[in-house]
Amino acid sequence: MNHADLEPLIILQAKDTEIAKLAHTLDHLPELRQKILIKQKALIKDALETKEQAIAQEKKVRSIEVDIEAKKALIAKLKIQQSSTRKNEEYQTFIREIDRANEQIDELETQALLTMDEVEAAKILLTQKATKVKEAQALVDQDLKKFDETAQVDGTKLKQLREERQAMASKINPDSLEQYELMVKGKSLPVIITMDERGRCAACHMTLTDSTRTRVLSARELVYCENCRRILM
Numbered sequence: 001m002n003h004a005d006l007e008p009l010i011i012l013q014a015k016d017t018e019i020a021k022l023a024h025t026l027d028h029l030p031e032l033r034q035k036i037l038i039k040q041k042a043l044i045k046d047a048l049e050t051k052e053q054a055i056a057q058e059k060k061v062r063s064i065e066v067d068i069e070a071k072k073a074l075i076a077k078l079k080i081q082q083s084s085t086r087k088n089e090e091y092q093t094f095i096r097e098i099d100r101a102n103e104q105i106d107e108l109e110t111q112a113l114l115t116m117d118e119v120e121a122a123k124i125l126l127t128q129k130a131t132k133v134k135e136a137q138a139l140v141d142q143d144l145k146k147f148d149e150t151a152q153v154d155g156t157k158l159k160q161l162r163e164e165r166q167a168m169a170s171k172i173n174p175d176s177l178e179q180y181e182l183m184v185k186g187k188s189l190p191v192i193i194t195m196d197e198r199g200r201c202a203a204c205h206m207t208l209t210d211s212t213r214t215r216v217l218s219a220r221e222l223v224y225c226e227n228c229r230r231i232l233m
């Protein structure tokens, strides 16, 4: 690489950095999209579970009501049997059975009331969750639209930057360009880096030797960082 080629390569590096940043943003869009969709799916699943709970509890109430009706029918039947018996012992048995059925009805009615309370609570929770899903969906739609716009705008911009880069690169000495590109492949950008005011490589922060510092400051030749082998300027 020639020292004379350093200046156009620094400009090319700035373009490459811009391209890398934009490409990184675009590459991450599908991941971001996936992330918010998974989050939304979880919200919907949670709301659906609450809905299923409410339905199950309602079913339970209806089943208890059926049981109560059955007990009432049983009492009616027992009362008819009771009125037709003449034996005192049998009569007493009917009384006990009717009492037991009435107690069971009381228990079932208490159970039905408690379950109805649970249904109400689940329904309130469901309303809250449904609102949350709806609000979140509006944000999701907004984000997805934004991602689509970014993909389109940045995609066009990236294409343009790559064309500009191509034009720039074609004007640089091919050997120097090849060496720069090999360095970019091997290390992360930037590969041409400043020496900071304390005489350190701004990329790896290694303190450079006096001789290296002097050579960098004289700006007459290519100088490499002794540690990370990036070109110093």
Ligand SMILES: [Zn+2]
Residues within 6 Å of the ligand: 201, 202, 203, 204, 205, 206, 225, 226, 227, 228, 229, 230
């Ligand atoms: Zn270094």
